[in-house]
Amino acid sequence: MRIQIINPNTCQGMTDKIAQSAQSVALPTSDILARSPAHGPESIESAFDEAIAGAAVLDVIADGEQQGVDAHIIACFGDPSIDAAREIAHAPVIGIAGAAFQLASLVAHRFGVVTTMSRTLPAAHHLLDRYGYAHLCSGVRATDIPVLDLEHVEHSIYQQLLDECRAAIEQDGAEAIVLGCAGMSDLANELSLELQVPVIDGVAAAVKLAESLHQLKLTTSKSGQYAAPLSKAFIGRYAHLSR
Amino acid sequence: MRIQIINPNTCQGMTDKIAQSAQSVALPTSDILARSPAHGPESIESAFDEAIAGAAVLDVIADGEQQGVDAHIIACFGDPSIDAAREIAHAPVIGIAGAAFQLASLVAHRFGVVTTMSRTLPAAHHLLDRYGYAHLCSGVRATDIPVLDLEHVEHSIYQQLLDECRAAIEQDGAEAIVLGCAGMSDLANELSLELQVPVIDGVAAAVKLAESLHQLKLTTSKSGQYAAPLSKAFIGRYAHLSR
Amino acid sequence: MRIQIINPNTCQGMTDKIAQSAQSVALPTSDILARSPAHGPESIESAFDEAIAGAAVLDVIADGEQQGVDAHIIACFGDPSIDAAREIAHAPVIGIAGAAFQLASLVAHRFGVVTTMSRTLPAAHHLLDRYGYAHLCSGVRATDIPVLDLEHVEHSIYQQLLDECRAAIEQDGAEAIVLGCAGMSDLANELSLELQVPVIDGVAAAVKLAESLHQLKLTTSKSGQYAAPLSKAFIGRYAHLSR
Amino acid sequence: MRIQIINPNTCQGMTDKIAQSAQSVALPTSDILARSPAHGPESIESAFDEAIAGAAVLDVIADGEQQGVDAHIIACFGDPSIDAAREIAHAPVIGIAGAAFQLASLVAHRFGVVTTMSRTLPAAHHLLDRYGYAHLCSGVRATDIPVLDLEHVEHSIYQQLLDECRAAIEQDGAEAIVLGCAGMSDLANELSLELQVPVIDGVAAAVKLAESLHQLKLTTSKSGQYAAPLSKAFIGRYAHLSR
Amino acid sequence: MRIQIINPNTCQGMTDKIAQSAQSVALPTSDILARSPAHGPESIESAFDEAIAGAAVLDVIADGEQQGVDAHIIACFGDPSIDAAREIAHAPVIGIAGAAFQLASLVAHRFGVVTTMSRTLPAAHHLLDRYGYAHLCSGVRATDIPVLDLEHVEHSIYQQLLDECRAAIEQDGAEAIVLGCAGMSDLANELSLELQVPVIDGVAAAVKLAESLHQLKLTTSKSGQYAAPLSKAFIGRYAHLSR
Amino acid sequence: MRIQIINPNTCQGMTDKIAQSAQSVALPTSDILARSPAHGPESIESAFDEAIAGAAVLDVIADGEQQGVDAHIIACFGDPSIDAAREIAHAPVIGIAGAAFQLASLVAHRFGVVTTMSRTLPAAHHLLDRYGYAHLCSGVRATDIPVLDLEHVEHSIYQQLLDECRAAIEQDGAEAIVLGCAGMSDLANELSLELQVPVIDGVAAAVKLAESLHQLKLTTSKSGQYAAPLSKAFIGRYAHLSR
Incomplete structure (x- = not known):
């Protein structure tokens, strides 16, 4: 196909x-x-x-x-x-947002979303409402990493993302993480290994x-x-x- | 201004x-x-x-x-x-949709929306949700009048619109009517006189x-x-x- | 009129x-x-x-x-x-509550409400629900200023109100402020100048x-x-x- | 007591x-x-x-x-x-409304409300929302019997009430009936016998x-x-x- | 009976x-x-x-x-x-959960639930949704006391429970407490005396x-x-x- | 695998x-x-x-x-x-219910569910709520076909199912059909061909x-x-x- x-x-x-x-x-x-x-x-x-x-x-x-x-x-x-x-x-x-929500809900009771800029938070909440997944989301967190900084991810950027995922798990009760930007798609496996919870990339x-x-x-x-x-x-x- | x-x-x-x-x-x-x-x-x-x-x-x-x-x-x-x-x-x-919902809610407990094509119904419902007026709306009714037919409204078109407004009042319990297309803005007064309920045009x-x-x-x-x-x-x- | x-x-x-x-x-x-x-x-x-x-x-x-x-x-x-x-x-x-919610929603994505006594909070939440604006409200904050103290507002009272508005903006993400008491209606302009966000008085x-x-x-x-x-x-x- | x-x-x-x-x-x-x-x-x-x-x-x-x-x-x-x-x-x-909703929900999955005048319907819906029972209610039906006609209930009034209860059961799927007026409190037993579903009077x-x-x-x-x-x-x- | x-x-x-x-x-x-x-x-x-x-x-x-x-x-x-x-x-x-929610809502505007293990929190929230009491609940708090430790309640266990109830009242705004385990049923009176708010045991x-x-x-x-x-x-x- | x-x-x-x-x-x-x-x-x-x-x-x-x-x-x-x-x-x-809702929502704005016995309707509605798909469902319809009659589907049973799917499309506005029983899984293709809308079997x-x-x-x-x-x-x- x-x-x-x-x-x-x-x-x-x-x-x-x-x-x-x-x-x-x-x-x-x-x-x-x-x-x-x-x-x-x-x-x-x-x-x-x-x-x-x-x-x-x-x-x-x-x-x-x-x-x-x-x-x-x-x-x-x-x-x-x-x-x-x-x-x-x-x-x-x-x-990719809808796709990620669907698979996340199959492997976790509640998932967290970790995304880029704070001002995209309303858009993420709107999608959770539209698709009906708001009650299954433990929270949406912004890293304030500009989208284009994800083209080539430096260590400090990765660390920032990892920290926010940890906060989602420990403070919000996320049982899985949905990555909130297509630019993060190459990081899902590495993050999952470190965090020991499913990390879902919408592209995949x-x-x-x-x-x-x-x-x-x-x-x-x-x-x-x-x-x-x-x-x-x-x-x-x-x-x-x-x- | x-x-x-x-x-x-x-x-x-x-x-x-x-x-x-x-x-x-x-x-x-x-x-x-x-x-x-x-x-x-x-x-x-x-x-x-x-x-x-x-x-x-x-x-x-x-x-x-x-x-x-x-x-x-x-x-x-x-x-x-x-x-x-x-x-x-x-x-x-x-x-104009948001504006009409606001004024309608000041003069009626529940208002009906009468719009053009059936396939715009989901969009109307989406706006009612977005603005928080869904619980104040008695229903959205489509006339299936194409938008451009509203440029010069013939009698039969007017009658179709009037009938749908009547249905909104009598069957759905609408206490006021919101007109669901800018192209209907010149008909609000006439409709209100005939229907004896407030008719709200979003442009006005x-x-x-x-x-x-x-x-x-x-x-x-x-x-x-x-x-x-x-x-x-x-x-x-x-x-x-x-x- | x-x-x-x-x-x-x-x-x-x-x-x-x-x-x-x-x-x-x-x-x-x-x-x-x-x-x-x-x-x-x-x-x-x-x-x-x-x-x-x-x-x-x-x-x-x-x-x-x-x-x-x-x-x-x-x-x-x-x-x-x-x-x-x-x-x-x-x-x-x-x-005045419904009126303030309506105009606030036209100039901000989410507004905060700053009101008088804590025990009026349930009433404010009830109105937000009734009118359908709960999802557009970033939070309701009480100043615990008794209503009659607003008749002649002293500096300390004004400061208390200002502080609570600031908290609504910085902690709750309010993009505009709705004043939760008719007794605050003369303060909207001054607050708006200091806070640099729209401040909506329901009386106006x-x-x-x-x-x-x-x-x-x-x-x-x-x-x-x-x-x-x-x-x-x-x-x-x-x-x-x-x- | x-x-x-x-x-x-x-x-x-x-x-x-x-x-x-x-x-x-x-x-x-x-x-x-x-x-x-x-x-x-x-x-x-x-x-x-x-x-x-x-x-x-x-x-x-x-x-x-x-x-x-x-x-x-x-x-x-x-x-x-x-x-x-x-x-x-x-x-x-x-x-008595809140009391009736509570007991009805213990003996039926969904209950219907049968009340007096059509214009009290919004009040009934408001109470269902306020108490959180809207999703357990199969519908609210008005008989348009004036409240004072319930002081001494004639046969035709009783029949009207019975018919509306039947409609609630057969058309709306009500599994129990909540009587929507204190003036109906003496009819609960008789109605229950005829309808063969629980009939709840709020006074009791x-x-x-x-x-x-x-x-x-x-x-x-x-x-x-x-x-x-x-x-x-x-x-x-x-x-x-x-x- | x-x-x-x-x-x-x-x-x-x-x-x-x-x-x-x-x-x-x-x-x-x-x-x-x-x-x-x-x-x-x-x-x-x-x-x-x-x-x-x-x-x-x-x-x-x-x-x-x-x-x-x-x-x-x-x-x-x-x-x-x-x-x-x-x-x-x-x-x-x-x-007993449904029963406790019903009586709590008759004596308080918002009640808190204090329960045993953290992992039962989703079940408690599910019941609040199912029965329609979520909006009347100020929060559900887990003590992480294992259920069987409630068979014979030691002082330290009681204190833990009391502290969590206090937090529910002071931090969440609970006006009454619902005890979230049948094993706590013998503690309701004592807790109520100390907390000075209604404490509801679902068994009773x-x-x-x-x-x-x-x-x-x-x-x-x-x-x-x-x-x-x-x-x-x-x-x-x-x-x-x-x- | x-x-x-x-x-x-x-x-x-x-x-x-x-x-x-x-x-x-x-x-x-x-x-x-x-x-x-x-x-x-x-x-x-x-x-x-x-x-x-x-x-x-x-x-x-x-x-x-x-x-x-x-x-x-x-x-x-x-x-x-x-x-x-x-x-x-x-x-x-x-x-299989959750799986079917997910795929249906990817190919249709609103889907209908056609299931077996009327008394399973509350269970279907509960699942739609639980998974967050209620607003994407145009309605759940029961055929009142006993589950075991689906083991070997006779023509009249098939016809009954087809009729109910047609009603879901024409009366409820379903744009796709979710089959509400594993026993219907072999009928999805044939129904889809006749109905000309996507028919989703949860097993697949x-x-x-x-x-x-x-x-x-x-x-x-x-x-x-x-x-x-x-x-x-x-x-x-x-x-x-x-x-």
Whole structure:
């Protein structure tokens, strides 16, 4: 199967890292196509960044559909534009936050989320509410590590992340840790070894769920909310979307 | 004061109608600047349309800020990009759905929402949840009138809308009606006269709230969630957003 | 328009202060009629005080209706008897707590409430639930300043209030402050200047909402919950209510 | 023990009926003192009626406390002024709605409420929320029987009530019925025989809970929310409340 | 009446203590039959223990039914198998956690729960949710006292419990204390005297509720969820359950 | 990997069907070990049946752990004893209801559940609440098909099931269907073809999630709620559980 994994920001280093993380857990029969949009911000750290990246992601989804990929993964912890993407996709569309919450809840009663900037906390809480996992989350903690510092993680950054995970376990009662940024995907194993609790990376989780859905022949329902949008005129920089 | 009211879709007829509705309720001291984005869909009837329009709206917000407007109104019932807009605005940003819910709750114990297409129902429910008004809403009803049919409302369309309002009152127990589309803003008075319950148009409600905040010198808090986004590089069609 | 603003307690100094605060933000075309009941407690600091004041307020509402006022404001942070008042009023009835929550939510993602006595905390939480704003509130903090000490605010009292607002911002993450007592209405501007976040006084907020509803010709729905009560006999000190 | 059971309305026939129902289930060692306030409406069918009756009830509570009763029951399905009453009482104060919900939940997974006028439905829903029983309630149904028609129940009234109970069971899935008015207290046994499900009368339930608390020596906590109100001046018709 | 009170664990000392506590508050006309299952764990401190004890309890319920007892009490704070028990019982089945929550809510606005092992906290929270009392609970605190240490309470154990109750009152705002283990039932009076707030023991509360239901002739509804299970074959160690 | 899939009832025909369904979707590298307990009911259709089966399942879990299986699946839609099972397992334990909800939410905005007997509806609603999926479920519908009739599905039974699925889609707005019984697992493909929406069988979903967790090396967290139970004595038919 072919899995298109989209890094919604435009930082190539991040896309490469995501590709690697996805590839490392994929089945031999899964081709990972990692891409980022041709437009938008180099990192997503505010609702503003997310709104812009969210529009840009949709071109990549549309393109992947035309190429006939078997699944899409949106690899930013805000799961930007996931409803819009599902409307224009037949293949399943999976967000890494939702994917991580799902697998975490299978191996722990309550999980903690450790993320990047403090100002993304409301977005994380919004996703927990949206997906129905708020009552299973022991807390969301910000490290205030800027997203792009995760491209090449130095020791001090790793230590900061580790400390916050420890606080989640010891102070909040987390029984597992969900990593709140695609840029942390290469650290899950090392953190898990040190912390002795499951550490869930959304990129890996999403790859497994994409393969699961494909093997079960489950695709996005085209009845109701995720039916194709009505055709209409778009103008300006979105004129190519006119149908 | 100057109020920038943004029609997030690119249908000029809708923008004109919104301008007129806003003007008709504004104080003499309020200048209404009605605008629509230079980019995007001619109507918003899906999460896909809203994601695209949501990105396009932000340019208009930024532009209004530079011109020093005193308030922004996002005149689409989905209140698209409202958090992102508040991040880049000092002037208050008001969505018409939120505005309508607020005023409706002051004159009725439970209000009904009557909107356009069935597939916008989840968006309406999402807003009721987000703003905390779900328990005060007797139900959301779709008329399945396409948004652009509201540009020039024919008798049969009006009748359809009236029937759905009646059903909201008689079957759901609505004590007031919130109109679920900016394109219905010119029908509030007539409907209210026929139905004998308050009918709230979000465009008018938002104008009054914008004036209220301005008179109280209340502007968007720049502490926390609505602080300005961090400066960063944007590429492609969003390169102009690099800060 | 004529706005009847009711101080539900019987402390004249408080009524005067409320009148002044209301007048200072009212449009030139708005007449402010500030009144307090002829019966009841000199301050409201318990459910007991509120139950008594709540009955007394209704006479003032009924009187205002007969005089044909265009709006009623109940200027005590518990919004006492607001449902009962709406049943006997055609003009809109606005509570200062609900009004403050509404405007605060337009300029901040999460607001804090700073109020008087600790034992009024459950009442504040009850109102947040009732109006649907609990998820938008970062916390309610009591200063344990007795209500009547707010009649003439000394420096130490002001400082206490300021400190609690600071704690709301720094410890709870409040992005705006709602003042939890009509007696604080003259302090909003000064606090906002010092704290650099929006500070919302419910008296001012309610005046603006009263004007907004009046300009939109919105009055209390007489269909359903707020329909006039059935006529019946009352005895004793309430015999005058027999209809 | 002495149980003061208060009919919050001023209809003597209702008070007599409540006395009888209470007496019929009380232990031989329990003295039932049935009373109604000297002031207020002859029936409670709106928030307005309830606000007035709620103030009047408090005099009866205060009086009972001075006489040293061992428990107070507020015998109106809205449990009016229950928080205020608890503030001024050492003896426990029990509302008949809360009492009925408690016992119903012990014998059925979901119970239905059958009440009087449609406009009391919001009050019933508010109580279910307040006490935390909403998820255990299969629905609240109004018979639109005026409260005073319950003083002497004619056959047609009984039939109407029976039909609504049947609908609650068959259409809503109620497994037990809670009677939503003190005036129905004498009908519980007959209805239960015909319907073959438990029928819970709040008056009887409250008497049993009052006896239970007394036997366990449990009285109202005077720490926190139910501590005695601060002393202060009251004027006018409430001057006697000055402390 | 005859009340069968079941200690779901197999520790005879605990059964004796529960019998004594129940007897000490029962009416003279109530016979207390205290029993424990012939199978299962000597204490219940995990979901595993509870699942095993929960199956074992059902034999005791079935046996009590055959002997015609008038009520069953399940005297473990997890209220294990309460729904299953109600399915096979005509007499009411009362859990001590639910019973304690009910009575606590009648004498306090918010109560705290003080329990044994930390790992039973999720079970306590689950019960608060299930019964609808979460919003009335100021917090659940674990003492980490092993259940069997409560058989004979030493001074240091008592002190530990007292300290945790104090913390619940002073730090969490508890206005009453619910004891979270049947093994604490003999300590309620002493704790209440020292703490000066109501202390509710679930065993005592359940006895009073059992008597209340019996006096009101209320038995488990056999319509809906608690109807008798369908007859079917059971094998192995449950072959005796074949009907 | 070795996946132990447990049919909690003792009907061998059902176990065989579950084995077949699981095998048909498993990876070639996955060994399916289908088992049922040596004790308990031949079908699970009440809380009573579930409590008994829930205890019996734990022996099978313990046995699988000793044999070193890599994952356990509990293949009854009530996910009986899932918390208890996780306490005694290092391998992940997956319930088919939770698994089905997870995958359904990835391909549809709202899914419907179609199950067997009406009296299992509360159990289904409880699971939706517990896992946080209630707001994503358009409704649960019972077919009133007895569980054992699913062993060999006749045409009329299939038709009944199909009709109920259609009602879920057309009347409730379901966009996908979750099958509410392991006994329906062989019908998912055929139903999906006819209904043209995704139909999710929990057995298949659970197999895929078990493989996913195994490939990511995620096992049950032994920190907190799912830590191993304390050792203690068990007596009678559970003496073998003494540790």
